Amino acid sequence: MSSKISDIVTNPTTDGRSGDVVSTQKDKGWFYTDTVKEHFFHPKNFMDNEATYGEAAMGMVGSPACGDAMKIWIKVDPATERITDLKWKTFGCGSAIASTSMMSVMVTENGGVTLDEARKFRPQHIMERLGGLPARKVHCSVLGDKALRSAINDWYRKAGKTDKIEVEQGRIIDKVLKITDHDIEEAVLDGAYTLEKVQAKTKVGIGDPCCIPEVENLIRFYKEKYFGAE
Amino acid sequence: MKEIYLDYAATTYVDGRVMDVMRPYFLETFANPSSFHTPGLQAKTAVADARGMIAKFLNCRADEIVFTSGGTESDNLAVVGIPRAHKARGKHVITSAIEHHAVLETLRYSQKIGEIELTILPVDTFGSISVNQLKQALRPDTVLVSIMTANNEIGTIQPIADIGRAILKWRKEQKTPYPYFHSDACQAAGVLDLDVEKLHVDLLTVSGSKIYGPKGVGILYVRRGTKIEPIIRGGGQEQNIRSGTENVSGIIGFAEAFRLMQEEKDTENARLTILRDRLVDGLLTIPKTRLNGHPVKRLPNSVNFSFLDIEGEAAVLYLDAEGIYCSTGSACASASLNPSHVILATGLSYEGAHGSLRFTLGKRTMPEDIERVITVMPSIVEKLRHMSPINLDMKYFTP
The missing domain is CATH 1.10.10.1100 (BFD-like [2Fe-2S]-binding domain)
Incomplete structure (x- = not known):
């Protein structure tokens, strides 16, 4: 089953208003959606043992001074250029951790997306699957896709396909x-x-x-x- | 799972004894104290009695107490009302970098619109103000000094009496009644002695919501003879300093809460100091952990830690899942995205400030609650560090 970006969002919620931000004026209930909480308290695919990923392609963005930092490792099938495995580590608040966790699921589910498809990942895709994020938390989710693109470049570099390396466009x-x-x-x-x-x-x-x-x-x-x- | 509330500095619950004395003022003695009929006079008398009781504990006169809607209003009244009433004399105000936003943001706004010139004093690594630095900042056109009694985030107690004496000396030497001295004592109320004659303050803020009293009521002590311009105008209540129908039930509750705090202060302080120190000892065994604030001159119920490599909000949420409720000065929990201005002012790096947690203890805090935190916290820190891609050096704790 091929997965295009349009297929990736399989479970949009009206609550998340299609990945839009949740108003800061929301003054009832919990700050985060249940999906965000699930990924925050039970993160998927986080890097448990770096020793076994020494050869994997890696990308990192952010800094501890900024309050958010993310590091991502990917394994790729060279024949299909599909991401077979993604591991991550995140320094940041609840939504930063949940966003990276959700992204790792989206990239690897259904046999994994291709590197070209993965490059099209944007924060709003992740936010949509999370059921939305509070407005002032949106910035926490924007680093994951950047780290992923950085890891993809690293994979191409290691594979000797330097022509496939893409410079980050202005966002x-x-x-x-x-x-x-x-x-x-x-x-x-x-x-x-x-x-x-x-x-x-x-x-x-x-x-x-x-x-x-x-x-x-x-x-x-x-x-x-x-x-x-x- | 027992819920453990360790956020008493944010606000306290209302003591049942306080609620009991308040109840009749909702149902029976509800009249407007300004009304000239019997129930009005009853309400007026009750407010007067409450005022007298509070005055006794502050060692001041009853007519020096102004009732307000809380700490933020009292602070606003002091730091806006004094410069406005004394603008003929000058427009210089001195404050510190670690004041509550109710003081700091208000003064910054006054500065922005040109009402005042502002000097913000730095603090040392423990969050203490230097009296000498304050003396050097005094100018002939200084009309107000505003320094908090104890800090709400890191618990550091300031040398208010020393500052008060230094200001008195300056006034004597300069043969002037200026500057006036205001202190925000919201966090110190019920814990420290707030005798205004010992502290040498001219204005003092206390809030009901931090002393097991009702929210939405506070006081500003204004020394007799101090001219202050109102910020809320209307019917001329509170000697024309603060208009608006008196919050009679709130005032009654405030006075009772304040009385109970004074009565139980010494035993409660001794009890909480033991629990606080046990928490400090227990949590400092976690690697790469720092106690923020002053090691000794701190409130008996307040501790603040920084844990390197983790983010404060994430830790608050993991603790919340364990039924332990505390707060963070981390950027992600604030609207501004900047970590706590207080912790940054003590010279801690952004990296260190992002991982800060505050635990504040109170009347319902039991020894087993503290033991529970000490048991749970190491694994939470370990889990978040395991998830974190960074591994910072301890040098991030040194300014």
Whole structure:
């Protein structure tokens, strides 16, 4: 059975509003959906013993200073280029752990997705399967797919197929103003170290306030990357 | 599974004895104290009695107590109302980096709109303010100093009496009544002695929700003769400092809660200190764990730890699944995505601050509860570390 991205979301819930964020105004019940809780308390496919994965392709994103870091190992069938196994480790909050766990299931279920299909994974696919995440937790789920793409590049590198390595494209952060992470990176390089200063340069988040937590995370990430930890 | 509440600094339950004294003020003595009829006068008398009782414990006069809607309003009234009433004298305010948001965010806003100039004092690695640094920050145009009595996140107790004396000395030398000295004592109330004459404060905030009293009621002590501009205007209640019909049942409950806390303070402090120290000893056996705050000058019911390589919210959720309720200063649990401003101010790295947990003890905390936490916590930390891709050096604990 082949699995396309459109097939991957097998169990959408109305609660999650098709992977949309859950309003922070929600003031009843538990903070996370039952699916998020299940993956947080009983994580699937997490890396138990790194020694046996020494040869596997690996990708990592995030940093402990940012509050989220994810590391992903994949095993791939060279003939079909399907991901046969994915293991992960995550430093982060409940939704970060649950998102990585859910992604590991989505990538490996039904015989595994191909590397090309895996590259099309986006946070909203994971969020949809999780039944949605609280608005300010969305940033926690955006690292898993990046780590996966980084591991895929590593696999191609190890397989000698360097032509298949893809540079991470700019990702749109502010859907309204179409501001990408590269724009934020440029702003930080220009000396804008705070949200206010980055907003003064890019207007990010003015029309799409939902993205502000992620912008703050990116500012700290780039600041640390280029100017070192505080 | 027994539920273990260790978040008393967030808020306390309402003592049953407090509820008992409040009940008649919902059902019978419910009239408006401003009304000129018999039930109105009864309510007025009850409020006056409560005010007198609270004044006794603060060693002040009854007319120096202003009832408010809680700690946040009292703090707002103090740090907004004083600079506004004294703007002819100057607009400089001094505070610290670890104040509660009710003080810090309010002052930052006043600064932003140009009402004040703000000096934010740093703290040392234990979260203590230096009295010398504060003295150096004083200026002829300083109208207000606001320093909390004890910190809500890390439990560090500040040298309020020393600061008060330093300010008195400055006033004497400069021959001026300025600056006024405000302290947010929400977390210290019922635990420390809040005699305003010993602390040398001019304004003091106390909240009902941290002393086993009702939520939605607090006080601001305002020393007699201190001019303060109201932030809520209307019918002129509370000597025109705070308008609005008195929350009579809340005020009665606040006074009773405060009285009970004073009465039981010494035995409860001694009991909680033993439990707190046992928790510290027990949890510090977990590798790569740090106690945040001051080793000695801390509240008897408050501890805060940082565990490297794990994230605080994840630990809170695993503890929650065990029926143990505590809080975190981690970024992911806050709206701002920044870890606790208090823990960062003590010089701890972002890495260290992300894995912080606060346990605050109270009247229902039993020795077996503490033992349960000590038993459960190592495996939770181990599990989360096992899931974590990072393995930080202990140097992340040193500023």
